[in-house]
Amino acid sequence: YVLTQPPSVSVAPGQTARIACGGNNIGSKSVHWYQLKPGQAPVLVMSYDSDRPPGIPDRYSGSNSGNTATLTISRVEVGDEADYYCQVWYADNDHVVFGGGTRVTVL
Amino acid sequence: EVQLEESGGGLVKPGGSLRLSCATSGFSFSDYSMKWVRQAPGKGLEWVSSISDTGRYIYYADSVKGRFTISRDSATNSVYLQMNSLRAEDTAVYYCTRAVTTVDPSDIWGQGTMVIVSS
Numbered sequence: 001y002v003l004t005q006p007p008s009v010s011v012a013p014g015q016t017a018r019i020a021c022g023g024n025n026i027g028s029k030s031v032h033w034y035q036l037k038p039g040q041a042p043v044l045v046m047s048y049d050s051d052r053p054p055g056i057p058d059r060y061s062g063s064n065s066g067n068t069a070t071l072t073i074s075r076v077e078v079g080d081e082a083d084y085y086c087q088v089w090y091a092d093n094d095h096v097v098f099g100g101g102t103r104v105t106v107l
Numbered sequence: 108e109v110q111l112e113e114s115g116g117g118l119v120k121p122g123g124s125l126r127l128s129c130a131t132s133g134f135s136f137s138d139y140s141m142k143w144v145r146q147a148p149g150k151g152l153e154w155v156s157s158i159s160d161t162g163r164y165i166y167y168a169d170s171v172k173g174r175f176t177i178s179r180d181s182a183t184n185s186v187y188l189q190m191n192s193l194r195a196e197d198t199a200v201y202y203c204t205r206a207v208t209t210v211d212p213s214d215i216w217g218q219g220t221m222v223i224v225s226s
Binding site for chain 1: 142144146151152153154157166168202209210211212213214216217218219
C-alpha cells in the first residue's frame with residue numbers, strides 16, 4: 001500500500017498550510033500524522049484522521065475522505081516548520097505504512 | 108513522565124550484527140505494544156518492526172524480515188532489536204516508539220540511536 005505526499009509546502013506566517021496524503025481508498029483507513037524537527041523526537045500531531053493528542057494546538061486539524069487525507073495547519077507559525085509524515089496501518093499484511101513526508105517551510 | 112531511551116547504535120561492518128535497546132519508564136510497560144521505526148539519512152520514515160504487549164504478536168517489514176528480531180523484557184521494561192546480516196541500506200536513525208496496540212499510532216517516540224553500516 002502506497003501513501004503519496006507532496007515533497008514540500010510553503011506558506012506565509014498566519015496563513016493556512018494543507019498537507020495532502022494520497023492512497024487508494026484511504027478514506028476507509030485511519031490516518032495518523034507525525035511532525036519531525038531536526039534534533040528532536042518525532043511527535044504525533046494527529047491520530048485517527050482528526051483526533052488531536054493532548055498538547056497539540058487546535059490550529060492543527062485533519063480530514064480523510066476518498067483517496068486523500070489532509071492535515072491542515074491554520075494560522076501558521078514559524079515553529080510549525082518541520083517535516084510531516086502520514087501513516088496508516090495496512091491490515092492485509094499487518095504492516096505500518098508511512099508516506100514519503102512533506103517539508104513545510106514558513107516563508 | 109513517559110520516556111523512551113534508545114542505546115546500542117554505532118558503526119558496524121556489512122554482514123555484522125548489532126543489538127539495540129530501548130529502556131522505558133513512566134508508564135505500565137506491559138500494557139503497551141512497542142515498535143521500531145527508522146529514518147535513513149535524507150530519507151523518510153520507515154517502519155521496521157512491532158511487538159504486542161504480551162510479545163505474542165510480532166511483525167516485520169519485508170526489508171528486515173529474517174535478519175532482525177524484536178523482543179521485550181517486562182522485568183526490565185525494555186524492548187530490543189537484534190540486527191544481523193546488516194547491510195549498507197540499514198544505515199539509519201532507529202527510533203523506539205510506544206503504541207496502545209500494534210494497530211494504533213506511535214504516541215511516544217524516543218530520541219533515536221544512529222546505526223552506520225560501512226566498511
